Amino acid sequence: MINGLAALVLLGAFAAVSCSRMPALVRTFAFQSIALGALAACVAYFTDSPQIYVVAVLTIGLKGFVIPRMFSQIMNRIKVEKEVDPLLSIPSSLLVSGGLAVLAYYITEPLITHGEPITRNALALSLAVVLIGFFIMISRRKAITQVVGLLIMENGLFMAAISLTYGMPLIVELGIFFDVLVAVLIMGVFAFRINNTFDSLDTSFMRRLRD
């Protein structure tokens, strides 16, 4: 069950790579976050720890609903064209992501041997999600897609935290949630300003500063 949900989170990352339009990308991110929240709820059920339930609810609420809503509002307000504009075509992006997933398994192999049995695979899966999120950030040019990439990385991290340690101390988790929310808000503000200044969300216009 837990492995299945973790795999679903990874699948979400792959689906995000294959999105060619921004609303679809945001929906995929929401779906991935809900899968992550369900995973957290399962871990909470099996280990009987109430604080992970809090994390699960927060993940589903914030990342599954609040943040995607904010994104769609931003996109409506600035009426930007909805194409993702990948630097690398979608089929080759998927190929790269596949390679990253294999790499993640390879890296974590020495660590997995002494992990907890129920979550043994989850570390490799979460590292794969982190890497794919990072890949989305560097291969997509729009400001908002970069933020979604960052959030996908963060989802991978949460999966690692939940599966490896059954969650960090609650105060730390709450703090991280708060930081993520504020970061997305601030990035949204900057996305507005970038759109006003450059008439586009395309970050490749930003080439003024160099030596």
Place this chain on the structure above:
Amino acid sequence: MIELLLVIPVITAALCYLMNRRRAMEIVSTIGAAVLFVGVLLFVAKVLEDGPIYEGALFMDSLSAYVLLIVAFMAFIGAVYSVGYMGHEYQEKQFGLGRLRYYYTFFHIFIFTMMLVCVSNSLGIMWIAIESTTLASAFLVGFYNKDTSLEAAWKYIIICSVGITLALLGIILAYASSVSVVGESSNALDWTTLRSIADSLDKDLLRIAFVLVLVGYGTKVGLVPMHTWLPDAHSQAPTPISALLSGVLLNCAMYGILRFHIISTEALGPGFSGSLLLLFGVISMVVAAAFIIIARDVKRLLAYSSIEHMGIIAIGFGLGGPFGVYGALLHMLNHAMAKSLLFFGAGNVLLKLKTKIMEEVRGLGQHMAATAALLFIGMLALAGSPPFGLFISELSILYAAVTQGQVVVGALYLLVLVVIFAALLWHIGGMVFGTPSERVQPGEVSRLNIWVMIVLATALLVLGLVIPGPLASLLDAAASLFGGMT
């Protein structure tokens, strides 16, 4: 009681937000920073006398007290300089009162986040605080709302957030290795806990954790090759903020790495984390030197010089031993002061001549004599010439390299320092001497700015001649936290 200290900048920020006259904001901001500085001094004295203070998730030992002292001192200096600098730009109608209020509010929030970095015992809360420093200062970097400052702010927030996300993975791994020893207790992520159980932590996990933290926080420190945001952010931010970013923010991020370095030294021996710090330090110095030579924009020059000095500090901690650690700690303070001095000088020039391009600035000595003299003194100090403080700390690190048989590192270090000395002399010397290209009205922009710079120059001179007793004992106590001090 530590909370009291943390509350000061928050209250100051709130009061600044409520003020609606320029003078009132400036007075509140300066008094707030002064009160903060005095408060930090009291706490430092307490730590020196009674040892570390523990209060739940917060704590203060000699290392945090020392970095906190740098933060509070530079914050005070920066707040006073802001009055002259931002006040002048406000008078020139570069921005309105609302923007000024926004500046002072975020200024103090930024200070608050940096203080939180220094006093959090839980590594998780420290991570949250370091991420908050990025968020708070991103608004200050993008303050002018031009296309270039937006670009700088966007790069800054994105690159640093990615870096810090990797650091979070490192912290999760460290927590995993700690939980398997002490069980799921709320203090399993506390630095003091981790340090006391360092021997029994999982070695493999800890190695990966340290690498991730080094890369992650190293992005904020500006270690090459994760430094790309730094010259942009430093050159686009308002000058007092550039000085704070260079002098304090980078030190705070370095402090985050040091906490992990200490744990990893206890658990794995000094070799692993030390040699990584050494490697990144040397690369940063060499690459920064190349960019310092070709720099045209004075604020970018100073930003690359910050990368170089962070490299020096990393080398000092990487070498370890009494001389390496002591030199690196002292260098954190020295660099903060010297770099602020130069940024302030460049800021005065920017206010008057409206340019950051060094070739367009000639003959400062003739029309801005005080700024020119202080800029030149600052340059000498920054390049590490005697009798200024940086000479002592750089020499101490060199001594550590030579006595430990790291001849290659020592030789490279010395070579880069000489090259940078020549480059700085050429760049800054060119600005100070020569004949002005057009008739410029002689005179300074603000007397207050000059006084701030005189204070910094004097402090640098004093630290080069003698280290005051309390500071010396604080440094000794902080250095003793690092392993391998025999």
